[in-house]
């Protein structure tokens with residue numbers, strides 16, 4: 001039987017605000033344990049929370065960028081649970097009225113087609129503290145307690161681990177471009193849980209799902225979902241009854257482990273957070289936030305294809321980082337030849353950067369210099385073969401290409417009179433070439449051109465040399 005996976009992802013994003021969601025404490029990562037705290041985020045009796053406007057702005061910005069509808073009526077709820085990292089014994093979140101709903105993200109699938117992954121909802125909530133288990137016992141650090149989060153929940157539209165990775169990659173790039181989070185998975189700014197079930201291909205009802213936690217890297221996400229898919233398929237094949245479970249990905253053994261089954265599931269007893277007023281979001285507020293959304297990476301890539309006529313693949317690579325995209329954009333605009341600029345960046349420049357471990361921001365020259373290189377090749381000042389050398393000097397010295405060419409006397413010689421002398425000299429020194437040509441071996445032409453190029457140390461214009469050698473051989477025939 002053939003099976004398919006049905007996957008939905010829940011992504012927690014730590015927002016890059018200066019202060020926490022409901023108090024004025026700093027959100028800075030690290031710091032001495034329990035030094036970024038106050039009565040509100042310590043959950044002391046009588047302390048009252050107050051919503052940070054920036055949190056709402058960031059949630060709105062994300063929702064609008066992910067094509068969501070906005071709930072103008074917002075309420076916060078208490079999610080009750082008892083755990084040492086939650087000092088109030090509840091988390092402030094949004095259960096019934098999430099700020100954003102019904103949006104989508106478009107991903108490219110392995111066959112190159114575009115697929116929409118639906119966004120079910122985005123809600124605002126606060127983070128918990130951190131437990132540290134030492135040999136002397138367990139300690140708790142509340143620095144993270146109250147740090148603002150948004151949770152982005154997809155519809156069960158994802159079918160393979162690869163699609164899940166494509167979705168998370170796209171989402172991460174958008175969040176980064178929006179400036180709402182630093183999206184560092186290794187520091188926990190971006191955390192991903194997934195729901196997965198399997199069913200026979202063609203069936204439209206949903207199978208029994210398991211929730212997989214602790215997929216803290218792209219690699220873990222793909223491996224964990226792959227493992228869970230195989231585990232569930234095997235169980236179904238063997239006639240086992242699957243149960244709703246929460247499982248934890250263990251990176252060291254590359255397996256998911258049972259955390260709890262449905263019978264042990266928490267009942268969070270949600271109820272409205274009475275300490276916070278409801279939040280009405282006006283159209284003006286939404287429009288003000290909408291104006292702050294920059295051009296997103298995929299929009300940039302589409303524009304590059306449209307404006308500069310470069311292939312889709314090039315556009316995708318060039319927009320992987322904002323630095324690279326801006327560098328290309330500026331150089332291509334200046335050079336009026338996007339394809340040439342893209343070829344230099346993706347080819348020789350990337351190679352030099354890789355070999356030297358250099359980032360685009362550390363380059364000693366700017367986009368203007370790269371467009372200058374394209375220009376002097378186009379106008380015939382240097383050949384493209386010489387361009388490679390010039391780029392290396394630009395990379396090392398940071399000078400503009402025109403002065404490098406001048407200083408090193410690398411100018412291409414196109415003067416027919418001077419070059420004809422060289423051609424004559426080479427042919428006189430190689431009588432066999434002329435003989436062969438007479439005998440009908442026209443292929444010898446290429447060899448003769450190579451000899452002239454060598455004699456002129458690569459500075460001769462190859463087009464002119466080609467023409468002159470052909471003419472001279474015909475004359476001597």
Ligand SMILES: [Zn+2]
Nearest residue numbers: 023025038041
């Ligand atoms: Zn605080």
